[in-house]
Amino acid sequence: MKNIKHLSIGKNIIFLYLITISQILLPLLTFPYLTRVLEPSFYGVVVYTTSVIMYVQIFVDFGFISSSTKKITESIYNISKINKIVSETIIAKIFLFIIAVLLVSISSYFINIIRENFVLIILYLLTTFVTIFIPDFLFHGLQKMSKLSPIVVLSKSISTMLVFILVKNSGDIYWIPFVNLIGALISNLLVWRFLKKINIRFFKVKLSDVLSEIKNSMPYFLASFATLAYGVTNTIVLGILNFQEIYIAYWGIGFNLISSAQSLYSPLVSGLYPRMIETKDLGLIRNVLLLFMPLIVITVLIVYYFSEEIIILLSGYEYIEATIVFRLLLPLLVLSFPVLIIGLPVMGVVGKVKEIMTTTIIAAVFHVMCIIVLIRFDTLSLTNLAILRCSTESVLLITRVYYIRNFIRPIIKGISIKVE
Secondary structure, eight states: OHHHHHHHHHHHHHHHHHHHHHHHHHHHHHHHHHHHHSOHHHHHHHHHHHHHHHHHHHHHHTTHHHHHHHHHHHTTTOHHHHHHHHHHHHHHHHHHHHHHHHHHHHHTTTOHHHHHTHHHHHHHHHHHHHHTTSOHHHHHHHTOHHHHHHHHHHHHHHHHHHHHHHOOSGGGTTHHHHHHHHHHHHHHHHHHHHHHHTTOOOOOOOHHHHHHHHHHHHHHHHHHHHHHHHHHHHHHHHHHTTOOHHHHHHHHHHHHHHHHHHHTTHHHHHHHHHHHHHHOBHHHHHHHHHHHHHHHHHHHHHHHHTHHHHHHHHHOGGGTTHHHHHHHHTHHHHHHHHHHHHIIIIITTTTOHHHHHHHHHHHHHHHHHHHHHHHHTTOOOHHHHHHHHHHHHHHHHHHHHHHTGGGHHHHHHTOBOOOO
């Protein structure tokens, strides 16, 4: 039975990686194409609008990928309860989406780049709305990623192909979010075709239950916000301070490459989380850290050495100034892996969920205060933002290690834990 469970979790992680690689590799195919066919200022607009949408996506997801996954895993044999969880989560996402749209609309009055490109943002928002109805948390909880994976790969492949066909110059910029919308619609149709076969249906739910779902997911939202949104915040700040689009493009190139690499960590963390809920086996965490940390450090050193060549290859000579941003952000790849592993897979199962939120708030306050200081003394620059981003991740790692200090020895020795 134990071998079967290990096989199941391993299979789930493999399919999670297949999804993530398709979400990273396929956009990377269009990355050098878009930086060349779009003028640098237009590419800066794409970077900024997608950053705004990433904020919206994080807000709409609200940590449900963790909280709802946990509920699904704990209710795996109760189809009625699963349907209730799915219905409550989707309605909660719709509610949060409405709030997000209102906030974006209000911000357009204060941020020029949002106001001037509001139609582009609307197209991206439509894609976000469509993805609300794809219950990825359900597939995670049921460990059925083998069913979702081919659908995601297919839709991403179609979107990627359409970019090459439809985007030929800066005037075609609106096709970029539109092809993403097409891919999302295809995913939605195929996903619900499968879900109907396993009797997943919408239930009528109470508003109080929906609000309770949001409240319960708050710690998970703040936990995920830390590693996903700090860099995006920097992009938003650049727009608020009216940095030229070319500098936003430099930041976007460096940050997006690092974010793409960080995304490779997510399937492992998502796959480990249900397993840790079930077994409370800290030995698994130790083995993961021992296996991956040396590989990450060696990879980062190699990438640093060839960073200029990588930037030129992927984006072209026009963006060579993005190299310094890319180099300064590389330590994030070393820092963020243990941050994620210590997060939900450890703190989430040893009764430290609130502490995840606490560490996130501490890091967020540090980040915001430092940005205010940089602005106050007129020292805000791309290099300082990159250094700050790594410093914030260091604060996050240190505070999380502090809160699990009593579990450090069991992790080192690989001792299983029992949590009531």
